[in-house]
Amino acid sequence: MKRLIILLTCLLYLANTNAQSTNPLYDSSLAKSLGADEYGMKMYVLVMLKTGPATIDNKATVDSLFGGHMQNIGRLAKENKLVVAGPLAKNNKNYRGIFILNVDTIEKAKALIDTDPAVHAGLLDADLFGWYGSAALPVYLKTHEKIEKQHP
Numbered sequence: 001m002k003r004l005i006i007l008l009t010c011l012l013y014l015a016n017t018n019a020q021s022t023n024p025l026y027d028s029s030l031a032k033s034l035g036a037d038e039y040g041m042k043m044y045v046l047v048m049l050k051t052g053p054a055t056i057d058n059k060a061t062v063d064s065l066f067g068g069h070m071q072n073i074g075r076l077a078k079e080n081k082l083v084v085a086g087p088l089a090k091n092n093k094n095y096r097g098i099f100i101l102n103v104d105t106i107e108k109a110k111a112l113i114d115t116d117p118a119v120h121a122g123l124l125d126a127d128l129f130g131w132y133g134s135a136a137l138p139v140y141l142k143t144h145e146k147i148e149k150q151h152p
Helices: 002-017 028-034 059-078 106-115 137-147
Strands: 039-053 081-085 095-102 125-136
Touching: 028 106, 039 106, 059 081, 059 137, 095 106, 095 125
Parallel strands: none
Antiparallel strands: 039 095, 039 125, 081 095
């Protein structure tokens, strides 16, 4: 009886390990062009933007810096370096928005974040984290362009 239980356990284990199969829709060229691993995933950097340490009282200066922030977002998106950006609802952690950057290291992400005028001036600060997500994320932007009635 003990041997039968061990044999059944081994058979179930082998059946489960062989249960994975290749996706019939798999497109190796597309996967390669997006940098996907065998699961269709890759590393990005998640950026949590938060209120920075600087206080600037001049409204024109603040408006100009945040205008530059928005221009920088557009530039990074066009360069395929930024695949997600958006503001957050008010919260008790002073988080203001997120970016998902299409780079694989924190160092590369820091170099991109340093090009943001609002971050450079200290109005915004950033916490950066490695994030493993779908390699298809960058291609959603082409669809977004088709549903966006007005540009910010």
